[in-house]
Amino acid sequence: MDLGSDAADGLGMDGYHMHNDQLIQKGLYPFKGSHFTFEAVRFVQKVKELMPLDRTVSVPIYDRSLHNPTPNGKLISRSSRIVVLEGNYLLTRISPWDQIRNMLDYSVYIEVQEDIQYERLMERHTLTGKSTEEARYKIIRTDWPNSELIVQSRDLADFIFRPAANFSSD
Secondary structure, eight states, X not given: OOOOTTSEEEEEGGGXXXXXXXXXXXXXXXXXXXXXXXXXXXXXXXXXXXXXOOSOEEEEEEETTTTEEEEEEEEEOTTOSEEEEEOTTTTOSSTTGGGGGGGOSOOEEXXXXXXXXXXXXXXXXXXXXXXXXXXXXXXXXIIHHHHHHHHTTGGGSSEEXXXXXXXXXX
């Protein structure tokens, strides 16, 4: 069966990052990426708006060159039969994120070995201008605590995907 080229689309939670100005004002910038630095209520509302998908819906995206969300960054077409939600906190037991899992038809948790996570995080942080020491600090202060929180919800996934040997990004 051919579903067509526009049969699936995606909504990433990264478009719901608080804007950097807002994070700085609230003293949360060092914790950017933690569950409390997202506009989670807006994300949950948008997911509800997509059910059923009876019209084209505008959603924000995250612009890595600006390091900020872009409102109305893309459109999810009503012709999409599948909408994939992507994000770290979609299965967590923390409000309001905990509302998401009841709206999913199917959920997948991607399990990545810690050493590979660390390698990928170091690369990501240094490519965006952080020194090696700043990158390590960010990982210890923010990324590892986030990872520990996310791991606690893997039992809620319908399927746990373990990539073969958790291949490196090389």
